[in-house]
Amino acid sequence: MSEIKETFVIFGNPVAHSKSPQMHNAGFENIDYNGIYKKHLLEDGNTIKDVFLQNHYEGANITVPHKEFAYENADEVRGLANEIKAVNTYINENGKVIAYNTDAPGFLYAIESFGEVKKVLLLGAGGTAKAISLALKQSDIDVTVLNRSKGKLSFFEEHNIKCSTWDNFVAEDYDLIVNSTSAGLKDEYLPCPEGILNEVLQSASFAFDCVYGKVTPFLAKAQENDLKIKDGEDMLLYQGVLAFEYFTKENVNDETIESMRKALKGE
Ligand SMILES: NC(=O)c1ccc[n+]([C@@H]2O[C@H](COP(=O)([O-])OP(=O)(O)OC[C@H]3O[C@@H](n4cnc5c(N)ncnc54)[C@H](OP(=O)(O)O)[C@@H]3O)[C@@H](O)[C@H]2O)c1
Incomplete structure (x- = not known):
């Protein structure tokens, strides 16, 4: 029986247009990581933490219009995100929701x-x-x-x-x-x-x-x-790469970054 994959998502509303799943799934495949990344349409930003934990997500990205709600609902905010007061990345650390801003x-x-x-x-x-x-x-x-x-x-x-x-x-x-x-x-x-x-x-x-x-x-x-x-392609790519490092707890190499870039471009 195959091992259950770790699940990651992008929260947004709308979210259908997001290219984050193709980018992160290409990265997972490149390093043979047991993870899958999906889209999660979230209507009420105030529910973001509960939805994240109840679905047992390991990590998430957050896009428009939920970045401020995600900041307010996190258990702990790390780095410059404390000043920006908006976050685009959630990590599940032993049941606690840790938040970062990788856009900056x-x-x-x-x-x-x-x-x-x-x-x-x-x-x-x-x-x-x-x-x-x-x-x-x-x-x-x-x-x-x-x-x-x-x-x-x-x-x-x-x-x-x-x-x-x-x-x-x-x-x-x-x-x-x-x-x-x-x-x-x-x-x-x-x-x-x-x-x-x-x-x-x-x-x-x-x-x-x-x-x-x-x-x-x-x-x-x-x-x-x-x-x-x-x-803005590189900005999108690198915020994704930095989130990917938080997700996998590994430093990405150039080959993985290029696989993510290609996926972003749909190549
Ligand atoms: N490449 C990436 O990774 C990346 C990441 C994040 C965002 N983005 C892009 O960055 C842009 C801004 O995103 P945001 O989240 O900061 O949006 P936002 O919070 O809605 O802010 C929009 C800003 O644009 C101004 N604006 C809107 N229409 C304008 C117009 N016709 N002429 C002049 N100013 C106008 C607004 O001015 P007022 O205050 O006067 O309304 C406001 O300052 C979007 O295009 C988004 O797609 C790209």
Whole structure:
């Protein structure tokens, strides 16, 4: 009789579109790990801990809109997630729910290929911007947040991160411009007014978009200005790789990472 597999899931609503199962299952297969990773459509985020434990899941990832609920319901939160106040990874440690945020270090890995980055303009102020801005700050990289509206800026003010809305923005010279807004995800909008973008793209060297799998209008404009560009695929991959290490309690090697990347691309 075959051994019962450890079960891992991604919680989200919706969750049907998620590529995490294909990525993690490819990783499990690559290292011959006795695990299976599935999708779990979760409607009420407040039930996340009970659902996780009652189903005997060994680990989980958490996506929109449950990252904050997952943070609030965990038994223990580790690392930068305590400041971000949102988590994307759960681990079952002897019946206790331990939570991490791997989006933040995943972003740092993804921008490593640009080389040295000292000053960043971060467009957007949502959950992803919170994780990215704190990861940059922790790495001593200067970060300024620019958002369409004022409502979400209080988090950044509380963490002493420079921030403004489009109306009162004064541009400086940045190495890297990051789009963490959802502009360009399902539409053809730029993430901020064209005038601002033209100004900051003139002196920047790199542009990164959290949206993956397409050249967004933001990346297209950066390319026109001769910036080196990158979409969000590596960020998605590395947050997955880091979660995979928590799941399997093993360090992944390059071959496993490549198997996960291929699966993500559907190759
Ligand atoms: N690659 C990855 O691994 C990865 C991981 C996480 C997220 N993402 C992507 O990152 C993006 C943001 O996710 P999130 O969870 O941070 O979303 P969120 O919490 O809903 O925040 C969305 C942000 O985008 C801004 N925004 C939305 N539409 C805009 C527009 N047309 N023009 C300018 N600003 C606009 C919002 O501004 P207001 O405050 O004014 O509404 C807000 O700051 C999404 O596209 C998501 O798919 C990628």
